[in-house]
Amino acid sequence: MDDTDTGAASLGTTIVGIVAHGDTNREGEPTNNTAGVDAGNGDRGDHGDRGDAVVLASDRRASLGRMVSSKDARKVHPIGDAAALAFTGSVSGAQALVADLDAERRLYELRRGTEMSTTALAGYAATAMRKQRYGVQHLLGGVDGDGAHLYTFDGGGSVLEQPYAADGSGGQFAYGTLEDGYREGVGVADAETLAARAVAAASERDTASGNGLHLVTITDDGVEEVVYDDPAAVAA
Known part of the structure; x- marks a missing residue:
């Protein structure tokens, strides 16, 4: 989507989501936990055997018309401690x-004394998009008592649950990589690699995508974010 006719910055971009399952990190990878975004150094935590997870990834470029307006745009945002939107x-x-969405989550949890499920978050997001034109399409990933969930949305508020998905101006290129590499029961480390490969492939062909990788992994332990200057740091 694009707001260039109004002079507003837009995320013509690549976003990717994959439902994964707990596994250990690849042999030889760093195991120190990251608290929030670790710009540039790319160390990821040890996922251990945490059960189901969702991996969300995006490039880092934002544009204003034909100009790159940001090389460090944040396109994946945590919603509470167990979900995120790309x-x-x-x-x-x-x-x-x-x-x-975050305000609704807080109100829900205050009134009910329990965390809002990913399914409930998806339902609210779809309803909100039907009522108001946000000018976005997005992926919602989260982990709750029923496991890991990934939902896709369009601008009109329709919502579908998927095992993997891509969207944005580079989404069609990312899908080729996802469909070639996705396997049911994929582990977290392999899902991170596949998501990075999908973003890297899209960045090669889509002029609106590029400038690195934002990788977010959601487990029942929380939301872990890491940024990379080059998706190859994970995709290799």
Whole structure:
């Protein structure tokens, strides 16, 4: 999606999501936990055997018309401690939807005294998009008592649960990599590698995608974020 006709920054971009299952890190990889985004150094935590997970990934480029307006755009946003949204489209619309969804999550948990499930988050997001034009499409991933979930949305608010998905201007290129590499029961480390490969492939062909990788892994332990200057650091 694009807001270039209004002069607004847009995320013509590549976003990817994969449902994964707990496994240990690849042999020889660093095992120190990261708290939040670790810009540039690319160390990821030891996933251990944590059960189901969702991996979300994106490139880091934002554009304004034909100009690259940012080389460090954040396109995946945590929602609480067990979910995150990856966006393509209007930057302002993405920020508004994140704020609305997080406010609803907080209100739900305050009233009910329990965490809002990923399914409930997806239902609210779909309803909100039907009521208001945010100018975005997005992927919602999360882990709750029923396991890991990945939902896809369109601009009209329709929602589907998927084992893997891609969207954005580079989504069609990313899908080729996902469909070639995805296997049912894929582990977390392999899902991270596959997501990075998909973003890297899209960045090679889509001029609106590029400038590195933002990788987010959601497990029942929380949301882990890492950024890389080059997707090859994970995709290799």
